[in-house]
Amino acid sequence: MTTTSKYLSHPKYRRDIDGLRAVAVLSVVAFHAFPDWMKGGFIGVDIFFVISGFLISTIIFENLDRGTFTFFEFYARRIKRIFPALLLVLIASFVFGWFALLADEYKQLGKHIAAGAGFVSNLVLWSEAGYFDNSAETKPLLHLWSLGIEEQFYIVWPFFLWFAWKKKFNLLTLTVILTLISFTLNLKGISENSVAIFYSPQTRFWELLSGSILAWFAIYKKNAFTSYKLMINDLLFKIFYKEDPETDNKTLSSITSFVGSLLLVYGCWRITKEVSFPGKWAVIPVAGSALIILAGPKAWINHTILSNKVAVWFGLISFPLYLWHWPLLSFARIIESEVPSYNIRIAAAVLSIVLAWLTYNLVERPILLGKGEKTKVTTLVVLMAVVGFIGYSAFERDGLRFRDAEKTVKINRFDVPYKESCEEITGEVYRDDWCNRGLKIDDAVSYVMLGDSHSNAYSTMLKSYSESIYNSFSFVQFGRGQCPSLLDYGPSYCKLITFKSYEYIKNNSKIKTVILSSYWPAYYNGKDFYWIKHIESKDAFIVSFEKTIKAYKDLGKNVIVFLAPPVGSNPKSCVVRPVRLKDRNICNLTKSKALKNDGDYRSYLVPFLDSVGVRYFDPFKYFCDELECKIIENGKIFSADGFHMSIFGGEFLARVGGEDFRKLLSY
Secondary structure (H helix, E strand, C coil): CCCCCCCCCCCCCCHHHHHHHHHHHHHHHHHHHCCCCCCCHHHHHHHHHHHHHHHHHHHHHHHHHHCCCCHHHHHHHHHHHHHHHHHHHHHHHHHHHHHHCCHHHHHHHHHHHHHHHCCCHHHHHHCCCCCCCHHHHHCCCCCHHHHHHHHHHHHHHHHHHHHHHHCCCCHHHHHHHHHHHHHHHHHHHCCCCHHHHHHCHHHCHHHHHHHHHHHHHHHHCCCCCHHHHHHHHHHHHHHHCCCCCCCCCCHHHHHHHHHHHHHHHHHHHHCCCCCCCCHHHHHHHHHHHHHHHHHCCCCHHHHHHHCCHHHHHHHHCHHHHHHHHHHHHHHHHHHHCCCCCHHHHHHHHHHHHHHHHHHHHHHHHHHHHCCCHHHHHHHHHHHHHHHHHHHHHHHHCCCCCCCHHHHCCCCCCCCCCCCCCCHHHHHHHHCCCCECCCCCCCCCCCEEEEECHHHHHCHHHHHHHHHHCCCCCCEEEEEECCECCCCCCCCHHHHHHHHHHHHHHHCCCCCCEEEEECCHHHHHHCCCCCCCCCCCCHHHHHHHHHHHHHHHHHCCCEEEEECCCCCCCCHHHHCCCCCCCCCCCCCCCEHHHHHHHHCCCHHHHHHHHHHCCCEEECCHHHHECCCEECCEECCEECECCCCCECHHHHHHHHHHHHHHHHHHHCC
């Protein structure tokens, strides 16, 4: 590297770092394709973070010292490096989704394309669910969360270092302080909200900053502690070898690299999606990566294994390989309606390697190395903006239902129930909240249903029942998702909504019956399902449930409890897609699977209700026979998402269970 160039200089190329990139990307690909035998492969992303922090900080430190640092050249290089392959993957996903995805899936894809183009995927995914949730498998652009964090780091870090350098601050001190702050936030928040810690840039930056600390020492203290290193090196040589130490001084470096490699192997084996990650566990891949980089290119593992041609080749295509592999696996999962077969996953992994090689040679290298930098940068930025706009437009236009892929659904619609406001009854407390829908609202209301989103799923049944079976049945139904409408249960907004509901019922003497309906298995088991937040303990649920039953009975109201319906189906498996890998029928839900999902809450709930004279309505009785639970009839799917009933499911339940429901009301 010359010191007279007027252009932004780059660190000396290290083949072993490309080899480390290969380890990172192949670990991630193996985890996504074969999670049963590469359970901790997702730590490959943490390896990438350390590498990125090291290389980017090396570029910035060196060029600040040389007086050659410019923001335009820095970001132009990043744009030419990242945008071409990313654009290709975003466009390919959009085109394939046009033919293969249903409207709700395409709507979500459009949102994720816009987020990917704007490098905020981590923030968007943060608001949806967790990285290890089942729903994550059907998000073809899920993996762009890590790119979002890296790009956010690239935006903030150069400006921070430039400002600190101008003010002559100690760059190492500031970097260490920021690293400690980010790491502390990571440790402090992991038990409270692991999803936020996983996706949040401020709790992930410490991993990239660890690489920055390495870069500082590599540049400014390269020969520091030389005498101590030689002394330790000689001692280690005497321990491991019979002859006197040579002068190559590789022993310490080789052992450092070996320890780092052991940490990465241990991390891939020990760290699984069941642990709270990142948290303290992320120290293992970060430390392992740092030690390997610190060891230098002459360490035995770095020189012999990481620098071999195969490892370097995978390292060179690591970025496009990372971008391609997950959309292929995810699209296969979507159109198969289940985890793809072993052969399909192998084919997807091989195809991603081929596409990565083509992308690297035909797209990345020509753009990165060719002339016309300003023209290329401008074109890439404009293209990214256009792709982001198109994705957002698909999201805003509800997934473009006019597409042929959506037309194949026909009457196989699995919509959620009604979207009328319940604010007329509940007042300001519900403003800006997602409410279950208030239905018939008038002075003659005599029945009220309360609960979470499962309660809303029953609204179709109540409406159908009131209109066609028992016309004098006048009701209203309201609540809030993830709030079971139990007194003194859940976070403050749940408690407030529940109190408002109680006051409304207490002050309305015409109300005869209160119907409670929520997804009881989650609350009883005290399990933090990814779609239900703020789950309290089993004991807390029992206390609140019994208190709520007593409170409404003390008001002189009849109380009916709806038990949970059978859940666990995949309603989209009932739709024949225009793009599919093979024809087969997996549109079913076995009763054994439904009972397993139902858990053991009935062992408490049913005896308690019997003991206090409260009647209950059990949907299992109408959906399930001895072997299977019904999820479709005449092309009409009974489940909206495998968890909530659809409009058709509510209508079916009203038809087959209406008479039994009438008996409960008239008891």
